[in-house]
Amino acid sequence: MHAPIPRRTTTVAALLRTALLALLATLVVTGPLTVPAAAAGGDVTWTVRTAPNGYGSDRSSFAYGVNPGGRIDDAMVVANRGKQPLTLAVYAADGYTTDAGRLDLLTRDKKSVGVGAWVHADRTNVQVAPGRTVRVPFRVTVPDNATPGDYVGGLLTSLKQADDAAGINVDRRLGIRVKLRVSGALRPRLAVEDLAVDYHGTATPFATGGATVTYTVHNTGNAVLSARQNVTLNGPFGWLKARTGAVAAPPELLPGERWKVTVPVHEVTPAFRLTASVTLTPLLTDASGSVSPLAPVRATAGGWAVPWTLLIAVLVLAAAGTTWLLLARRARARRAERENARVRQAVQEALRTQETQTH
Structure with a gap:
């Protein structure tokens, strides 16, 4: 998946302006790239794509199944859409899910232990003439003792420029997602943790109130997973069921990641004791892109709703x-x-x- 990932490092600027620029610099786009990445002045543009070969001719990202100790050779194509020669840094990095639910990649100064440590391009820099493309081969080398499961990261190109007017250095990054599934026992598992119910009453004695159900979805397995979610809220003995509405699916979570969920519930009858029930149906995507639902995971917790x-x-x-x-x-x-x-x-x-x- 193509992912333009801008980065900015403050050098000299007013604090407010720097904070705003830094906030904008954290924006990450994780869908297939539809427009070239452009530098601040718009005079430098480039794109990246997967190279057509035996793995496919029109791939949006790199995805492989590989054995521990295995090797894979592939390539990325970099195209210069601008009018000036380009010199770009090339490197790989591990991925992670941001608070906004998007895939981001570690910066170059952060240590990678998966994709970022196993994917190596045949060069650390690439020079591309205006209007030309360059094929950048790379190799994936998986350690013999690699743990089975999914690993996600990306192969990146990076251009650093000085913005004298803003007083900052701009690091523009453009990359392609890399997903590895190391063979072995695949254990896709999700857990519901820290489930809680908080009731909010009203000043009207006989009116219904609101409640908030919160919990954390934890990927405790070794596969990338999303899920369908269902939340119910009932009074004693299953009576007085409250409406929760549709609950948005969490993003795809990498192994070990957590996602906080908050569900507002309306028209809750203060029946002294409420019971929240959460059902997660994990969704596993195979190498062909097919999504399979797994056995549901359920959790319940109680909370007080005193009128x-x-x-x-x-x-x-x-x-x-x-x-x-x-x-x-x-x-x-x-x-x-x-x-x-x-x-x-x-x-x-x-x-x-x-x-x-x-x-």
């Missing part, structure tokens, strides 16, 4: 009712005491009258 406003209202009503009952009881007691006092007084007066009459 605090309603609960407070109920407690206030209960306290008011209890207070009313206590006051009513006290009033009845006072009335009974007054009645008893009147009875005692009447009895005493009757006794005094009887005693007077006797004497």
